Amino acid sequence: MPHIQLGAVDYAILITYFAFVLGIGWVLRRLVRNSEDFFIAGRSMPAWIAGLAFISANLGAQEVIGMAASGAKYGIMTSHFYWVGAMPAMVFVGLFMMPFYYGSRARSVPEYLKLRFDEKTRGLNAMTFAVMTIFSSGISMYALAKLLELVLGWSFHASIILTGIIVLVYIFLGGLRSAIYNEVLQFFLIVLGFLPLVLLGLKDVGGWHGLTAKLATVATNAGFEPGAWTHSWKYMDSPSHNPMGMEWFGLVMGLGFALSFGYWCTDFLVVQRAMAAGSMTAARRTPLIAAVPKMLMPVLVILPGMLAIGLHASRGGFLPIGSDGQPNYNLAIPMMLAHYLPSGLLGLGLTALMASFMSGMAGNVTAFNSVWTYDIYQSYIRPGQSDAHYLRVGHAATVFGIFASVLAAYSATRFNNILDMLQLVFSFVNGPLFATFLLGMFWKRTTGHGAFYGLLTGTITAALHYGLTLPRGAVPGIKGGFLGAVLHVYPSEMALNFWTALFAWTGCFVATLVISLFTKRTKSDEELRGLVHSLTPRIEEGYLPWYKRPVALAVLVLVVSTVLNVIFW
Amino acid sequence: MNLDLRLPIGAMFSIFGVILTAYGMLSDSAIYERSLGINVNLWWGIVLFAFGIVMLAFGYRAYRRPG
Numbered sequence: 001m002p003h004i005q006l007g008a009v010d011y012a013i014l015i016t017y018f019a020f021v022l023g024i025g026w027v028l029r030r031l032v033r034n035s036e037d038f039f040i041a042g043r044s045m046p047a048w049i050a051g052l053a054f055i056s057a058n059l060g061a062q063e064v065i066g067m068a069a070s071g072a073k074y075g076i077m078t079s080h081f082y083w084v085g086a087m088p089a090m091v092f093v094g095l096f097m098m099p100f101y102y103g104s105r106a107r108s109v110p111e112y113l114k115l116r117f118d119e120k121t122r123g124l125n126a127m128t129f130a131v132m133t134i135f136s137s138g139i140s141m142y143a144l145a146k147l148l149e150l151v152l153g154w155s156f157h158a159s160i161i162l163t164g165i166i167v168l169v170y171i172f173l174g175g176l177r178s179a180i181y182n183e184v185l186q187f188f189l190i191v192l193g194f195l196p197l198v199l200l201g202l203k204d205v206g207g208w209h210g211l212t213a214k215l216a217t218v219a220t221n222a223g224f225e226p227g228a229w230t231h232s233w234k235y236m237d238s239p240s241h242n243p244m245g246m247e248w249f250g251l252v253m254g255l256g257f258a259l260s261f262g263y264w265c266t267d268f269l270v271v272q273r274a275m276a277a278g279s280m281t282a283a284r285r286t287p288l289i290a291a292v293p294k295m296l297m298p299v300l301v302i303l304p305g306m307l308a309i310g311l312h313a314s315r316g317g318f319l320p321i322g323s324d325g326q327p328n329y330n331l332a333i334p335m336m337l338a339h340y341l342p343s344g345l346l347g348l349g350l351t352a353l354m355a356s357f358m359s360g361m362a363g364n365v366t367a368f369n370s371v372w373t374y375d376i377y378q379s380y381i382r383p384g385q386s387d388a389h390y391l392r393v394g395h396a397a398t399v400f401g402i403f404a405s406v407l408a409a410y411s412a413t414r415f416n417n418i419l420d421m422l423q424l425v426f427s428f429v430n431g432p433l434f435a436t437f438l439l440g441m442f443w444k445r446t447t448g449h450g451a452f453y454g455l456l457t458g459t460i461t462a463a464l465h466y467g468l469t470l471p472r473g474a475v476p477g478i479k480g481g482f483l484g485a486v487l488h489v490y491p492s493e494m495a496l497n498f499w500t501a502l503f504a505w506t507g508c509f510v511a512t513l514v515i516s517l518f519t520k521r522t523k524s525d526e527e528l529r530g531l532v533h534s535l536t537p538r539i540e541e542g543y544l545p546w547y548k549r550p551v552a553l554a555v556l557v558l559v560v561s562t563v564l565n566v567i568f569w
Numbered sequence: 570m571n572l573d574l575r576l577p578i579g580a581m582f583s584i585f586g587v588i589l590t591a592y593g594m595l596s597d598s599a600i601y602e603r604s605l606g607i608n609v610n611l612w613w614g615i616v617l618f619a620f621g622i623v624m625l626a627f628g629y630r631a632y633r634r635p636g
Contacts, residue, residue: 009592013585020581027572049574181574188578192620196613200604342600344592344610348585 003153004338010347017351018166020185021358025170025178035391038175039370040107040276045177047282049184051289054273055297056183059190060360061140064301064353065147069329071298071305072312072319074244075215075229076568078305079298080251083232085260086294087561091554093265094287098274099539100441102283103530107275109268110375116440116531118448118522119379124455126375128429129268130368134401135422137364138408144357145409151334152350160409163354167362168402171369172395176276179362183273186355187293193352194300194333200340201307214310219243221313229306232568245472245492254498258505262434269367281541281550288553295561308332361405368401369394421478427497428466431504432458439512444525444532450516458508465503471496573631579624586618 032038045053070078106112110129114122145159170178205211216226228235228242235242236251264270264287274286312318312327319327319335337349373394378385432455439446439454467483471493476482480496490496529535546552593611601608 009588012588016581016584016588020577024572024577031572181572181577184574185578185581188582188620192582192617196609200607200609204605340604342596342604342610344589344596345604345613348589348613 004151004346006152006347006350007343009344010350013344013347014351014354017189017355021166021170021182024181024185025173028174028178028181031177032173032175032391035373035387035394036107037177038391038394039366039373040272041175041177041180043276044278045180045273045276045282047277047285047289049180050273050277050282050286052187052293053180053183054270054286054290055294056187056190056359057179057273057363058270058360059187059297059356060363061143061357062136063360064190064333064356065143065330067298067301068305068308068332071302072309072327072329072332073305074242075219075306076232076298076302077236077242077244077246078302079232079564079568080255081260082294082298083561083565084252084256086264087291087557088256089260089264090287090291090294091557092261093271093274094284094291095550095554097265097437097441098284098287099280099536100531100533101271101275102277102280103536107374108370109266109271110371112531113436113440113451114375114379116523116528117446117451121436121448121452121455122375122379124452125433126371126379128426130371130376132426132429133269133364133368133371134404135408135426137361137368137401137405139412140357140360140364141405141409142412144354147331147334147353150331151338156413160406163358163361164402164406167358167365168398171362171365172398175394176272176366176370179366180273180276182362183359186359189355190352190359191293191300193348193355194304196345197333197336197340197349198299198303198307201304201311201336204340205307205310211306211310214314215306218309218313229309230568232565234569239491239495244494245490246495246498250495250498250502254495254502258431258434258501259498262430262432262501262505266430266433266437268371269363272367272370280539281544281548284539284550285548285553288550288557291553291557295557295564304336305329305332308336365398365401365405369397372397372401424466424478427500428459428462428504431462431501432508435505435509436512439509439516440532442533443516444528444534445516445521446512447516447519448522449519450512450514453515454508454512457511458504461507462500462504466496466500469496469499573628575624575628576632579621579626579628581621582617583621583625586614586616586621589614590618 036042067078067081101112104112104115106115110122110126113125141160141163144163145156148154148159149156170182202211205214212230215229219226219228222243224241224243225235233248236246236248239245239247274283277283277286308319319329319331322328333353337346341349373390377393378390435458436451436455440451464483466480468481468485469488469490470476470481470486471479471490474480476486479493490499525535541549589610593608593614596610598608
């Protein structure tokens with residue numbers, strides 16, 4: 001595959017972007033006076049800034065490259081990750097969980113677990129989270145460097161070092177505030193950098209109707225009904241009728257409930273942005289404001305994949321063929337950039353791509369900083385030091401976090417399977433978390449032992465379920481069935497993952513409930529004030545105009561996403 | 570807070586707008602064959618410039634009226 005040649009104008013845009021992200025860090029360095037400034041941005045962010053950072057931190061490598069690839073592979077059904085998955089979960093975290101996250105004054109999600117339950121539950125969550133964020137950030141770096149090597153012919157080492165240093169400098173200087181400001185800038189860049197691509201692609205295929213016609217060929221070639229790539233619900237009656245291999249119940253329960261609530265409601269990477277908001281109302285509005293652009297994101301990340309596969313099918317050779325004989329779906333966006341954008345806009349598009357990787361990486365690094373410093377260092381290694389000491393530790397953790405991500409990125413070049421395996425283990429650990437928070441926040445009887453052993457039970461349930469089932473056509477191993485016996489065969493990998501999440505949630509929920517009933521409460525009602533629903537005073541928001549109330553935004557988000565589901569039914 | 574985020578965002582997109590618009594006016598029209606014959610640098614440059622100016626204007630107004 002020939003490399004894309006960049007001109008002077010493209011480099012001018014890229015360098016201008018670098019200058020701005022570094023400049024923002026430089027200007028904000030003066031606002032970092034204590035550890036709260038560095039780790040939680042002094043709790044001063046307006047809702048719109050926190051909200052856009054909330055979505056931007058999630059808009060990293062996996063999102064942009066992965067969603068376009070899924071758009072090509074599964075068509076408009078990929079939108080379920082947004083309109084069935086993310087929307088209800090984001091509304092739930094804003095309306096029902098933020099009062100306890102923000103109201104508890106916890107500085108991190110593990111710290112909330114410490115306040116609500118006990119030390120061991122916090123420790124378990126903090127350790128697994130710290131390791132996980134480093135690896136996600138490394139995977140993000142690896143993906144970016146591989147892509148730039150393939151598309152531009154840039155050196156893998158140079159890309160890793162360049163992005164690593166830039167992210168390091170701006171977080172080191174300005175802490176979370178700098179990461180959040182840059183995430184907002186990156187958000188606008190991603191939108192305005194990819195939009196021309198989508199508009200040109202749509203014009204080229206003859207609009208939505210032209211695309212539907214081209215995707216009908218893709219669908220019939222793959223042995224499905226012609227509309228399988230352009231209807232999100234119509235073919236969900238049976239797994240054999242749609243390319244995702246899913247039926248509606250597994251999708252709604254597995255993706256819509258277990259997986260999405262687990263991610264959006266408990267992942268500190270995103271929750272940290274809301275914790276940095278300036279007031280309770282701002283914190284509650286953060287995920288709801290984020291939901292509005294998130295709802296429209298399929299246009300930018302899924303549609304390019306659908307356009308690429310449509311053009312690939314009708315004109316041939318649009319996507320390079322991988323070693324397995326299938327088109328390389330991960331290259332959908334870079335190939336679209338190369339195909340449609342002339343020098344100038346090409347630079348803008350590539351800069352947008354780099355911005356998305358950087359925002360995802362910075363999100364991981366800032367979350368790692370806080371958890372490492374507050375929940376591991378301050379709790380277990382050296383408690384009772386001065387604030388200035390912990391600020392220095394935070395700076396050191398930034399350097400360490402980036403350095404460890406670089407190592408993780410290099411380990412991915414040599415042991416690809418190890419990373420797949422780690423991601424699998426993380427999914428077992430994360431799967432059950434939402435059950436713990438749900439019970440912890442809404443049932444004051446939930447005990448520390450219940451939470452801790454419930455989490456372990458959930459993780460084991462997930463591993464057992466995964467180890468005893470297999471997606472169709474796979475051999476036992478990393479894809480499942482590694483425990484020797486295969487009790488059930490799922491129609492697709494995605495179905496297996498959705499059901500694993502649901503099993504993990506159920507295992508944790510039942511175990512936490514039962515163990516809590518048989519163990520003594522260790523926290524009194526007084527200690528749980530502000531942490532549990534029944535012991536927290538209702539938030540009075542009646543003084544706000546209706547359009548500023550979280551409930552109004554939540555209703556708007558749910559109505560519009562329902563309408564979108566109906567339009568693309 | 571002594572940095573209104575809208576100022577750097579506005580400044581960056583205004584600069585992008587100027588670069589792209591200027592390049593769009595000066596570049597050879599043959600390079601626009603791939604973008605379906607549309608001078609996308611010129612048009613999108615104008616869009617980015619307008620977006621940048623609007624952001625700058627809002628940021629500047631807030632800056633002039635503190636609190």
